[in-house]
Amino acid sequence: MYWTEFLTVALIHLLAVASPGPDFAVVIRESVSHGRRAGICTALGVGCGISLHVAYSLLGIGLIVAQSLTLFTLLKWLAAGYLLYIGVRALRARPADPALLEALGDGAARSGRGAFASGFLTNALNPKATLFFLSLFSVVIDPHTPRAVQAGYGLYLACATAAFFCLVALLFSQARVRAGFMRMGHWFDRAMGAVLVALGLRLAFGELA
Incomplete structure (x- = not known):
């Protein structure tokens, strides 16, 4: 009965999750x-961030945040500040000692909890995600759809997001791919830092539409 609605939600989500952004x-x-390991933990953190958006959308809190300029602006600045923080840290990356590259390569320098938190906070603080899920649950999904079914949609969205980014993590953590990046590791960090800073500045001073 709800397959058409579910497929619409799934398609919109696929287009949204595949578009490059802070999570990516x-x-x-x-x-x-x-x-x-760090990449997968980060992907799982992003997926749990999606669960948070789904939860408050179902509870109606997302509507309150979207209608309150003060709350929404606070969320926007928190998200921008976090992106700028991790971006500036990456911009300050220095060339690694060649003797340490192998040690760094096994992910020992990053705890699973830290990577998970990075993914969770990046997604949970994203006001674009707030708008996306608010519009999804108020426009695309019929308000008469049972809450249990809507919760099922939310579970799918969280799992699909985590699965998609786990695939991204598996791709970019392959030895051959990493070896190419690690040779110029500090430049890669700086490039990703520049992307995150740009996203943070755009979020802080640009329009969300």
Whole structure:
């Protein structure tokens, strides 16, 4: 009965998740810099961030945030500040001691908890995600659709997001891919830092539409 609605939600989500943004940049950076385990933990963090958006959309809190200019502006600046923070840290990356590259390559320098938190915060603080899920649950999904079915959609969205970024992590954490990046590791970090800073500045001073 709800297959048409579900397929519409799935298609819109696929287009949204595949578009490059903060989540993409953070997962790639963690995967290349710290390895497969860190990349996958980051991807799982992003997926749990999606769960948070789904939860407050179902509860109606997202509507309150979107209608309150003060709350929404606060969320926007928190997100921009976080992106700028991790971006500036990456911009300050220095060339690694060649003797340490192998040690860094196994992801030992990054805890799973830290990588998970990085992915979770990047997604959870993204006001674009707030707008996306608010519009999804108020425009695309019929308000008469049972809450249990809507929750099922949300579970799919969280799992699909985590799965997509796990694939991204697996791709960019491959030995051959990482070897190419690690030779110029500090330049890669700086490039990703520039992307994150640009995203943070755009979020802080640009329009979200």
